[in-house]
Amino acid sequence: MLEKTLTALITVLAGIGAALLLYWVLNKISELLPEKYEERLKPWFYILPAYLAIAIFVIYPAVQTFIYSFKTKVGFPAETWTGLDNYSNLLSSDAFRQTLLNTLLWILFVPVTVVILGLLVALLADRLATRGENAVKTLIFMPMAISMVGAATVWGLVYDYRPPGRPQVGILNGIVDALGGDPIAWLQENTLHFNSFLLMVMLLWMNVGFAMVLLSAAVKGVPTETLEAARIDGAGERQVYFRVVLPQIKGTIVTVFITVLIGVMKVFDIVFVMTNGNFNTNIIGNEFYLQFFNNNNQGAAAAIAVMLMLAVIPIMIYQVRTFRAEEAGR
């Protein structure tokens, strides 16, 4: 233990020391330049390490992944080019198409619902007295602080199933049982992707708090004069919300929506822990993990990652644009 603590301490000190040293050296180098260039180039010297880090840890792996997606047996002696095989094999398999469909359902359902629920809580809590508001917000924010796997344990108990006639451990089946019904195997029931939606509920539970905090701050930031002016002009409360408040927090709504959306596209742990994609609940993040770590099929895994990247890029561009437009408008 002591040894580990010491190691950690030394690592931290050495890391910070090295960073300080690096910037000191860069500073010295820039000072060696003629004064005219020094002022112009110094910012570049300072930002250089960050750009280097991005190049090494983001751009290089992304390019590498792209290349791997056209290969098979990556990392093995038999590594060869296979052209588009990884893509066509995936896209022609029924299981993968179901996986894509499930992912699409997640994308369509979760971000919108998170924003709506988050907004609802933010607006309603805003109406409460301070103490009530704080209590409500704390409760709703709390799941955010729980790790995904911890949440899965909690929800495992919610959806737990025992055969009819056995004592039910799960909350939902406990209720069903008390009402005299037969227990339902929640996570195994995949008619109309019912079980996928049950898994989505877990992500809602974890993300509504996040949305609420940001949206609530935005709602509070709306100048009261605009609300008063609207009311004086005879606007009803509903009109005040939809015509005055919402347009003023649109930027935050878009940010929350996109953050959750990108999170949903990458979601993995919930499905992995709860069903591992069985019972037709598979999604793209879990499929990537299976291909990479379970099947040792790095080519297919890379192809999935590339498809995911391609799907995320337009969203990111949109987000950056809105952000810039907003900054410009300020």
Add this chain to the structure above:
Amino acid sequence: MLQRGTRRKMAATAAAATLALTAAACGGDDSSGSDDGGAVTIWMSLDATVVEGLQKQIDIAAKEAGIEVKIERVDGIDKLIKTKIQAGDTPDIALLPQPGVVASVVELGAAFPLDDVLDTASLEETMVAGALDAGKVDDELYGLLVSMNVKSLIFYPKKAFEEAGYAPPESLDELTELADQIKSDGGTPWCLTMESGDATGWVATDWMEDLVMRYGGVDAYNDWVTHDLPFTDPVVKEAAAYFEDVALTEGNVLGGQRSITATPFTEAAKPMFDEGKPGCWLLKQGSFFTGPDFLPEDVYANLDDELGVTAFPPVEAGGENPVMGGGDLAVLMNDSEDAKTAMNLLATADIGNDAAPVSSFLSPHTDFDTSLYPNETSKSIAQVAYDSTAFLFDGSDSMPAEVGAGSFWKEMTAWLNGDEDIDTALQNIDDSWPSS
């Protein structure tokens, strides 16, 4: 059997990890065996109590032989050993949990054949039938089975079972008859549950393996594990048909079809000991299921009186009777005389004398003193292996991970959940077998 889940996953990630960055995984104990001259080092990942017991016996035997032997307990040896081989830092002997790992160590050129080291002729006679075959790579012996566990077992609630006048079945047909008898007496025969988080499916693959080795015999089973016999072969279909009959016949399983995939596998045994009448009567599981995690407290406390155990029966009474199991195979990684001597010590039946009474250790030697087992249950379980005609390792562990810990689990689960029929499932597994 969370242990099993992690072990499988370790095997699955092993290659990826080695590939990614081997050095990072090394950490921990860096003491090397081969270079400190005197003592022979043995690495194993068995339970601490087993390791202690083995060390005690080996100390006695080593003193007589004039060598020094040191056992080191390491975590996840199946993964560790590959990284250590690449680092050139290996023990003299390693106990590896699967034939597949032994084969990959041999492939890396790190193991020495045992055919001339051990007295294989006499071991052939005294060890569980087929135990030596399990350690062979290309017809040469590389892995010596030191400890074993047994999976082809049926558990039942002893008291109620005897009261009802039932007898342990001697053949698969008798097993079906017994189940029908239980049904006509108003009971539910099978306790079959398999939910196991991200490893859901292994209960079903264990069933399939047991049935394939019974219907096809040892050779067909080994061919099937290496895909020389496809998943769509009639033998596999015959096995699946028997399993389908057990699992999906109305009234056969406690809670019906949905309960199979939805109920945690850990819960399977508990209904057997319901107040009054057992909720279900028969459970096929491995020897680990006699542990305290899987049984009601009072049953665990009176194991011998409460829990009955018998072999998963052969096709014909008295016929070919293979048994499925697992175990740890000792591999020689240094051909010094001392290491060879130590290998011979590991090959004796007495080596388990101190480990057996205090742990779940089962000896693969049929001449092992069975009175040393801590209870009748362990004794009966060991006897199942001693009476068998062949000891075969869990086949899915030896299949490529995308099948053995992937499609085989997933397709069996989808089939039992009612999402697809068995022919589709078998075809999908067969299609998922990697091409080279």
